[in-house]
Amino acid sequence: MEQNKLKRKITFDYWNVNKKEKLIERLESSSEKSITLFEDFPNELFYEICDYLDVYYVYKAFNNLNKRLQTLLFNSTVPLTINISSMSKSIFQDYNKHIIIPNQHRIKTLRISNPFIVDLLFSPVRITSKFIRLETLIFDNIKSKYLLNILNHSKFLPNLSSLVIILIDRSQDPNKIYQHIFRLPVLKYCRISLKEEYFNHFSLSISTNVTSHIQHLVIDHNFSLHNLNALLSYVPQLRCLIFHCLDGTHSNKSEIFPCLSNNLTHVSINIKNITFEKFEIIIKNLFYQLEILHISTNNDSIYVDANRWKQLILSFMPNIRIFDFQHVNYIQNNNDNNKAIYDSIMDQFSSSFWSERKWLFEYQFYVQQSQNYVIFYSINQYRYTDFVDHVDIHGEEAIMSCVNYFQNATKLTLSHSFAASRVWLRIILEHIIPLKQLTTLVIDYNALSFNQLIKLLRFTPNIHTLTFKSHSIQKSNSMLIQQNQTFRLISNTNTITNVTIEERYTAENIKLLAILCPRMQHLTIDILTTELESTMKFILLKTKTDLQHLCSMCIKTSRKSMIGKLKALIELERLLDNYVIKMIDSNIYLWW
Numbered sequence: 001m002e003q004n005k006l007k008r009k010i011t012f013d014y015w016n017v018n019k020k021e022k023l024i025e026r027l028e029s030s031s032e033k034s035i036t037l038f039e040d041f042p043n044e045l046f047y048e049i050c051d052y053l054d055v056y057y058v059y060k061a062f063n064n065l066n067k068r069l070q071t072l073l074f075n076s077t078v079p080l081t082i083n084i085s086s087m088s089k090s091i092f093q094d095y096n097k098h099i100i101i102p103n104q105h106r107i108k109t110l111r112i113s114n115p116f117i118v119d120l121l122f123s124p125v126r127i128t129s130k131f132i133r134l135e136t137l138i139f140d141n142i143k144s145k146y147l148l149n150i151l152n153h154s155k156f157l158p159n160l161s162s163l164v165i166i167l168i169d170r171s172q173d174p175n176k177i178y179q180h181i182f183r184l185p186v187l188k189y190c191r192i193s194l195k196e197e198y199f200n201h202f203s204l205s206i207s208t209n210v211t212s213h214i215q216h217l218v219i220d221h222n223f224s225l226h227n228l229n230a231l232l233s234y235v236p237q238l239r240c241l242i243f244h245c246l247d248g249t250h251s252n253k254s255e256i257f258p259c260l261s262n263n264l265t266h267v268s269i270n271i272k273n274i275t276f277e278k279f280e281i282i283i284k285n286l287f288y289q290l291e292i293l294h295i296s297t298n299n300d301s302i303y304v305d306a307n308r309w310k311q312l313i314l315s316f317m318p319n320i321r322i323f324d325f326q327h328v329n330y331i332q333n334n335n336d337n338n339k340a341i342y343d344s345i346m347d348q349f350s351s352s353f354w355s356e357r358k359w360l361f362e363y364q365f366y367v368q369q370s371q372n373y374v375i376f377y378s379i380n381q382y383r384y385t386d387f388v389d390h391v392d393i394h395g396e397e398a399i400m401s402c403v404n405y406f407q408n409a410t411k412l413t414l415s416h417s418f419a420a421s422r423v424w425l426r427i428i429l430e431h432i433i434p435l436k437q438l439t440t441l442v443i444d445y446n447a448l449s450f451n452q453l454i455k456l457l458r459f460t461p462n463i464h465t466l467t468f469k470s471h472s473i474q475k476s477n478s479m480l481i482q483q484n485q486t487f488r489l490i491s492n493t494n495t496i497t498n499v500t501i502e503e504r505y506t507a508e509n510i511k512l513l514a515i516l517c518p519r520m521q522h523l524t525i526d527i528l529t530t531e532l533e534s535t536m537k538f539i540l541l542k543t544k545t546d547l548q549h550l551c552s553m554c555i556k557t558s559r560k561s562m563i564g565k566l567k568a569l570i571e572l573e574r575l576l577d578n579y580v581i582k583m584i585d586s587n588i589y590l591w592w
Contacts, residue, residue, distance in 0.1 A: 047072075047078050054081055054082065054083040055082060055099060055103075056082075056087075056099055058073065059073060059098075059099060074102070074103075077106065078106070079106055079108035079109075079133055080106045080107050080108060080109075082109065083109075084110075084112045084114060084117050085111070085113045085114065085521075086113075086114070086498065086522045086551060086552060087114075087521075087551065088592065089116075089551070089578055089579070089580070092114075092120075096120070096121065104130040104131055105130060105132055106133060107131055107133060108133050108134065108135050108136065109134075109135065109136040110131065110134060110136070110137050110138070112138070112142070113138075113140035113141055114552065115141045115142065115143060115168050116552075116580055116582070116589070116591045118139070118142050118143070118146045118150075119146055122149075122150055125146075125149045125152075126153060128153035128154055128156075128157070129156045131157060132157065132158065132159070133159055134159060134160055135159050135162060136161070136162040136163075137154070137160060137164070138164040139166065141167075141168040142165065143584060144167055144169055144171040144172070144177070147167065147177065148176060148180060151177070151180035151181065151184070152180060154180075154184060155180075155185060157184075161186050161187060161188045162187075162188065162189040163181065163184065163189070163190045163191075164191045164192075165181075165191070165193065165194075166220075167193065167194050168195075168585070169195060169585045170195040170585060171194055171195065173202070174194055174202045174204075175203065175204055175205065177192070177194070178192075178204055178234075179205075181214075182207070182211075182235075183210060183212075184212070185213070187212060188213060189216045189217075190214050190216070190217050191217075191218035191220060192218070192219055193221050194221045195221075202227075203226070204227040204230040204231060206229065206230045207230070207233040207234045211234060211236055212234050212235050212237075214235045214237065214238060215238060215239045215240065215263075216238075217235060217238060217240070217241050218244075219242065219243050220244045221245070222244070222245045223244075223247065224248075224249070224251065225247060225248040225250075225251035225274060226250060226251040228246070228282070236263075237263055238264055239263050239264060239266065240264075240265070240266040240267075241264060241266070241268075241269075242267075242268040243268070243270060244270060245270045246269055246272065247272045248271075248272065248274035248275070248278060249272070251274075251278075263289065264287065265289055265290060265291045265292065265319075266290075266292045267290060267292070267295075268294035268295075269295050269296070270296045271295065271296065271297045271298070272298070274297075274300075275302070276300050276303050276305070276308065279297075279303075280308075280312065283312055283316050284312075284316050288316060288318070288319075289319060290317050290320055291319050291320060291321050291322070292321060292322040293317070293320060293322065294322075295324070296326045296327075296328075297326070297327045298329065299328075299330065304327050304345050304376050306351070306354070310351075310353050323357075323359050324378050325376075325377065325378045326377040326378070327375070327377070328373055328375050330371060330373055331373065331374050332372065333372055334365035334372055334374070338365070338374065339365075342374060345376065346361065346362075349361045360378065360379050361377065361378050362376075362377060363375065366394070366395075368394075368416075388406045388408065388409055389409055389410050389411060390409065390411040390412075390413070391406050391409045391413070391432065392415055393412070393413065393414055393416075393428075393432075394415045394416045395416035398416075399431075402432050403431075404432070405431065405432060405433070406432060407434065408437075409434070410437060410440060411438065411439070411441075411442070412433060412438050412440070412441055412442070412460075413442040413444055414441075414442070414443055414445060415445060429459060435459045436459075436460070436461060436462060437462065438463055439462055439463060439465065440465040440466075440467075441456070441457075441460060441463050441465070441466050443466075443468050443470075444470055445470060450481050450509075451481075451484075454481075454484070454486050454487055454516075455486070457496075458489070461493065461494065461495070463494065463495065463496055464495055464496060465497070465498040465499075465500075466499050466500070466517070467499075467500040467502070468502060468503065468505075469502050469503070478508055478511070478512050481512065482515065487516065490516065491517075491518060494516070494519070496516075496517040496519060497520060497522070498521065498522045499523050499524070500523075500524040501526060502526060502556070503526060505525070505526070505527065507527065507534060507538075510527065510539075511535070511539075514539055514542060514546075515546065518546050518549075519549050520547060521549050521550060521551055522551070522552045522553070522554075523539070523550060523552075523553050523554075524553070524554040524555075525553070525554070526556040526557055532555070532562065532565070533565065533569055536566060536575075537569060537573060537575065539553070540573075540575035541573075541575065543575075551591065551592055552589070552592070553589070554587055554588070555587065555590070556586075557586050557587070558583070558587060558588045560583055562588060563581060563582075566581065566588065566590070577592075578592060579592035580592075
């Protein structure tokens with residue numbers, strides 16, 4: 001019988017302050033003083049609100065209340081938080097003119113996730129140096145050519161301590177990006193995600209006279225093992241290191257990993273094509289101060305040798321408190337012989353060394369894409385469920401067997417098939433995650449019916465990001481579904497603002513999703529060229545009625561000739577007035 005798994009995705013951000021809890025505490029404290037008017041709240045509380053909310057919404061909400069609040073907004077030194085994500089072109093122009101440009105010197109946090117806005121906001125690029133109070137800078141979907149110029153000028157920012165970079169295109173020279181990052185003078189936290197094409201081919205040069213103050217580094221793309229030495233040469237103060245994928249495919253056998261950092265205490269790492277013997281060398285040279293290790297491996301069976309791990313831990317990781325381990329191995333079949341092998345492995349990992357530390361393990365057989373696998377994993381780490389914000393579930397049996405409750409989870413991924421009944425929904429609600437708390441839902445399995453989607457959205461009323469990673473939705477009777485009372489209820493009440501469809505869907509299903517999500521602000525689609533014009537006409541016409549919040553789109557895997565066709569369609573049908581369109585890599589982006 002097919003076994004399934006529940007993957008763990010854990011976020012470590014020990015520098016992040018929970019602003020929401022802080023604001024609630026201040027509100028509760030103020031409420032004890034019998035304040036009856038908003039204008040009577042102290043200035044300090046208003047500053048907390050400004051720090052929690054994007055300043056544009058503070059401006060819209062409070063600007064006209066009285067002169068005191070206008071003064072606090074425009075004539076004070078209170079730091080500002082700017083989040084430019086899904087807003088229309090006209091709103092941004094107003095925002096930029098009245099809020100951003102006059103207050104560049106007050107901006108403490110700046111987040112940009114619209115690829116059109118970066119070149120508008122940082123033009124000319126020397127304007128970067130005016131953000132003198134900037135502490136946190138987040139680029140989500142930035143082109144590499146803009147990034148390098150901005151990073152070059154960011155070295156003059158005296159307070160920039162946190163940086164997040166998510167590239168929208170493929171960088172021709174990732175080495176330059178890393179070099180610019182390491183030259184930022186006070187940077188403590190960095191998360192970087194590059195497009196995966198050149199990573200196993202570029203070489204990061206070893207530092208000669210440049211060292212960074214980075215303490216927390218998250219590399220959210222494939223990173224070659226042969227660059228690890230060079231990377232560590234720049235970050236001697238590193239305490240927390242997270243690899244999305246450390247890849248040993250192109251590394252050589254003569255590599256030596258010197259002990260360059262005595263501060264590394266937290267490591268989370270997904271390993272690809274690195275033998276246990278090679279990983280041993282890394283442990284012996286780098287992990288002596290380690291307290292927390294999260295590791296995911298595959299194939300090499302030596303990774304499940306309990307005695308090898310025991311000796312490594314006793315000799316080279318004496319301070320480790322958390323050992324979170326997952327190993328996946330391909331097998332021919334899940335017969336009794338394999339069961340006996342893994343029962344024996346379980347016995348080795350059940351000795352007093354492991355039980356005294358309360359490090360417990362399990363294994364499961366499962367089938368994925370007609371291939372047999374076995375997963376061996378630690379189960380005790382869910383004592384630390386406060387760190388888990390993303391739960392990835394592989395099938396109903398994973399739900400049934402899960403005994404943990406992830407109280408802080410905000411993202412759910414469903415990666416395998418589920419039955420049409422509502423039973424599994426209730427089980428999730430009762431035993432795994434608080435559905436009403438979820439903000440992101442990812443569907444990554446085939447044969448999802450629209451009725452299943454509607455039922456799921458009924459239990460998750462606060463979803464704002466909805467993603468379909470595979471050919472998820474079955475063909476549906478559009479007219480019949482729209483007459484469904486639950487469909488109408490969800491359409492009227494859901495808060496979904498961002499929809500992404502990564503595989504090619506029929507025009508009919510895309511139209512149905514557009515009707516289901518009328519508060520959508522951004523839509524990403526992949527659609528057949530033959531259906532492009534009719535689908536775009538339908539969606540853009542809807543922006544005048546049912547989709548009035550929609551202001552940007554991405555059309556994946558497009559041809560450059562399609563830009564001309566879209567422009568002609570928009571002009572001929574007068575679908576949009578003030579819009580811009582461009583091609584980045586093989587995708588077309590449209591903003592209005």
